[in-house]
Amino acid sequence: MNEESESRRCSRCKQYLPCTAFASNKSMRDGLQAYCRECAAEYYRQRQEAKGRKVRVKVPVPPGHKRCPQCEEVKPHSEWERNKTTSDGWASYCRVCRAERNRISYFKRKYGLTPVELDALITAQRDICCICLAASAEHVDHCHETGRVRGVLCFSCNAALGQFKDRPDVIRRAAAYVEGIAWKPTLVAPGVYQLPS
Template sequence: MSELEPMKRCSRCKRTLPYDDFGRNRTMRDGLQGYCRACFSEYYRERQEAKGRSVRVRVAVPRGHKRCPACAEVKPHAQWERNKTSSDGWASYCRSCRAERNRAAYFRRKYGLTEAERDDLVAGQMGVCPICLSSPAIHVDHDHATGKVRGVLCFSCNAALGQFKDRPEAMRRAISYVEGNVWKPKLVAPGVYLLPS
């Protein structure tokens, strides 16, 4: 510390410290807080705990890394998504935690289900698709008219129902077609067909 460096006395711990150890406060005459940074952090923590809130403990993070609040791990920037709107330019959560949060939010938003409720549906189906009875159940199926969840299907069966647009009459015709009971309309005139009775 040079003797020419400006110093200030902390009104809490009573130590005389350089200006760099104090936060800014424009309402004060010298433009600095009355407490040093360490005392202000302690004061803030005490106030929040008195209100019943918790304050996250500061963790030293090396340059080029960031701490994820969900998994509490310090990870390199390569494991983070870019976010231009944040102060540091990186997303709030690491890629893996962000994917988990997005997946849970998707099920809540789209189907009104938690992941645990979806897992219960799969367990109730013994883990297999209730239509083909052979593939693992991984895709949530719902009625597009009401939004009600019907079950969890395999990819192929879920896609097939989607192609039929949830129309039972089209599915019945498909069943007849597959079983060989095909009806063939007879062309009577251009654009006019005679259907079998």
């Protein structure tokens, strides 16, 4: 009689297993699930796969470590950022994968570019800045009014366009100035200048 109370039959695999092999279920008469933990996990996996979803395989992880679902590597806690809102107190992804996910999310949100589209844009420019034709293209340039992506520039050229506030007339005057065509505007009225032709 004592043996019967300490073991239970699984409705799925039909084996007699100790009660610790069953999860709790308050709606059942004896307070335990009908399926053992292994059968319940297998049943859940089959139902999710039938819906077209993927269930992560549970991997044993040593203490002080965590498995990253993106790179699928087990890494020590030193390679994770803290997150008080999670059950274990650590971020969902390791630092490297989290940085990559944030980068992809930023380009999609800000410019509407996927990683493939961004790589294609850089490849089309032969990885060279469109303005100086010297430095490598690393910064996405876009029109601040329309949001349209114009190309990929080096840091200096992208910053220069920002300093000139994307005004073509100012950029042309700057080019003329650099080429040695010095001009001095004539004051016509307070705050109104006449530019030389």
